[in-house]
Amino acid sequence: MRVGFGYDVHRLVPRRNLILGGVTIPAPFGEAGHSDGDVLIHALIDALLGSTGLGDIGTLFPDSDGKYKDISSKTLLQQVMAFLGENHWLVINADTTIVLEKPKISPFSGEIRKSLAQDLNLPVEDVSVKAKTKEGMDAAGAGKAIEAYAVVLLEKEN
Numbered sequence: 464m465r466v467g468f469g470y471d472v473h474r475l476v477p478r479r480n481l482i483l484g485g486v487t488i489p490a491p492f493g494e495a496g497h498s499d500g501d502v503l504i505h506a507l508i509d510a511l512l513g514s515t516g517l518g519d520i521g522t523l524f525p526d527s528d529g530k531y532k533d534i535s536s537k538t539l540l541q542q543v544m545a546f547l548g549e550n551h552w553l554v555i556n557a558d559t560t561i562v563l564e565k566p567k568i569s570p571f572s573g574e575i576r577k578s579l580a581q582d583l584n585l586p587v588e589d590v591s592v593k594a595k596t597k598e599g600m601d602a603a604g605a606g607k608a609i610e611a612y613a614v615v616l617l618e619k620e621n
């Protein structure tokens with residue numbers, strides 16, 4: 464068994480979609496980024512890769528590579544899951560937290576869980592998506608940034 468931890472932060476800017484776990488959340492701004500900017504999936508990918516010692520999102524999908532421009536992060540997660548499968552790793556569960564001042568994520572957390580569970584090959588009960596505000600503090604609190612944290616447990620197949 465291995466535990467993995469991931470963190471990511473993106474700036475929030477106008478004229479971008481706010482995408483979390485592959486779900487588009489209605490908002491007048493979204494994550495800046497080379498890919499679609501899905502900060503939650505990026506944190507999750509780093510947790511998955513970190514647990515196994517197989518690198519991180521930047522080494523697998525360098526933002527200097529034009530082929531990842533505006534790519535769906537769900538596609539990246541699916542590629543990471545295939546890579547973990549080739550290396551005989553199974554995901555046991557994933558626990559995540561989004562830090563965002565607004566909009567409220569709770570109306571969408573069920574859909575986000577379902578989306579992530581599908582990509583992680585897990586029942587929805589084994590995927591947790593929580594959201595918190597920064598209570599007005601720092602860049603996330605000012606609505607200028609969004610953060611995500613992820614913890615995963617993996618097991619190596621015999």
Ligand code: MG
Pocket residue numbers: 471472473496500501502505
């Ligand atoms: Mg990122």
